[in-house]
Amino acid sequence: MTFTEMLRDATTQNQSLLCVGLDPEPSRFPQALRGDAHRIYDFCAAIVDATADLANSFKPQIAYFAAHGAEDQLERLMRHMRASAPHVPVILDAKRGDIGSTAEQYAKEAFERYGADAVTLSPFMGFDSVEPYLQYHGKGAFLLCRTSNPGGNDLQAQRLADIDGQPLLYEHVARLAQGPWNTNGQLGLVVGATYPAEIERVRALAPTLPLLIPGVGAQGGDAVATVRAGLTQEGLIAVNSSRAILYASSADDFAQAARTAALATRDTLNAARA
Numbered sequence: 211m212t213f214t215e216m217l218r219d220a221t222t223q224n225q226s227l228l229c230v231g232l233d234p235e236p237s238r239f240p241q242a243l244r245g246d247a248h249r250i251y252d253f254c255a256a257i258v259d260a261t262a263d264l265a266n267s268f269k270p271q272i273a274y275f276a277a278h279g280a281e282d283q284l285e286r287l288m289r290h291m292r293a294s295a296p297h298v299p300v301i302l303d304a305k306r307g308d309i310g311s312t313a314e315q316y317a318k319e320a321f322e323r324y325g326a327d328a329v330t331l332s333p334f335m336g337f338d339s340v341e342p343y344l345q346y347h348g349k350g351a352f353l354l355c356r357t358s359n360p361g362g363n364d365l366q367a368q369r370l371a372d373i374d375g376q377p378l379l380y381e382h383v384a385r386l387a388q389g390p391w392n393t394n395g396q397l398g399l400v401v402g403a404t405y406p407a408e409i410e411r412v413r414a415l416a417p418t419l420p421l422l423i424p425g426v427g428a429q430g431g432d433a434v435a436t437v438r439a440g441l442t443q444e445g446l447i448a449v450n451s452s453r454a455i456l457y458a459s460s461a462d463d464f465a466q467a468a469r470t471a472a473l474a475t476r477d478t479l480n481a482a483r484a
């Protein structure tokens with residue numbers, strides 16, 4: 211089954227557009243685990259178990275594991291997600307982007323070492339930096355397009371005077387991903403929930419691509435406007451929330467509180483469907 215098929219099935223089965231983000235920060239763990247980087251797996255596995263029937267995807271952010279030398283715990287978590295929530299695809303948020311030979315190693319890391327179903331990539335270095343990931347047929351690759359941070363404007367909103375129609379950079383990325391770069395139908399785009407008008411623009415340029423949309427919750431993005439701008443019959447969306455779910459409670463009831471927060475976000479997203 212391809213990543214896109216998995217995302218579609220999980221969206222239907224769990225009646226959800228929500229991507230639960232896994233950004234484990236030990237200093238924010240509940241008292242019993244607080245500050246203990248050896249408990250990253252335990253914390254994340256509890257969140258996964260509490261939300262597996264509410265999400266259309268999970269998104270572990272690799273930096274939160276690597277910063278603590280906890281790659282072994284990420285490997286274990288990936289195995290846990292495959293075993294306990296096999297119907298929910300996992301997007302490894304790594305934002306890789308490098309020359310082809312190095313990209314081959316990053317692709318191997320994402321898809322062979324960690325067994326991710328999809329990965330996030332920076333398109334800045336061009337098609338040959340993306341192409342190695344597309345050799346893994348059926349796996350997904352989300353290109354950063356219009357990111358959720360204010361500084362995204364610095365480059366992504368610049369006009370490309372030498373390209374037909376003089377598109378903005380993020381518009382050009384959307385066109386490439388919908389068209390010539392999408393050689394095997396594996397590409398998707400990252401667009402921030404903090405910029406619903408840009409989501410609408412990206413959706414117009416890339417009508418069939420899955421969109422990964424971070425920025426609701428802690429970053430204050432508009433969940434309702436996001437769904438209205440991004441969701442179409444053919445175009446799937448995975449709306450990510452990390453901190454607002456993970457740290458809904460700092461007490462022993464953190465997993466139950468995460469479930470309650472995920473449920474509320476899922477319901478808000480579903481209520482916005484046309």
Ligand SMILES: O=c1ccn([C@@H]2O[C@H](COP(=O)(O)O)[C@@H](O)[C@H]2O)c(=O)[nH]1
Pocket residue numbers: 231233271303356357358359400401402424425426427428429450451452453454
């Ligand atoms: O444009 C982007 C791309 C990726 N992210 C990532 O999503 C989550 C957001 O976390 P919250 O706690 O829900 O704010 C995080 O892993 C980012 O690295 C993004 O925010 N914006």
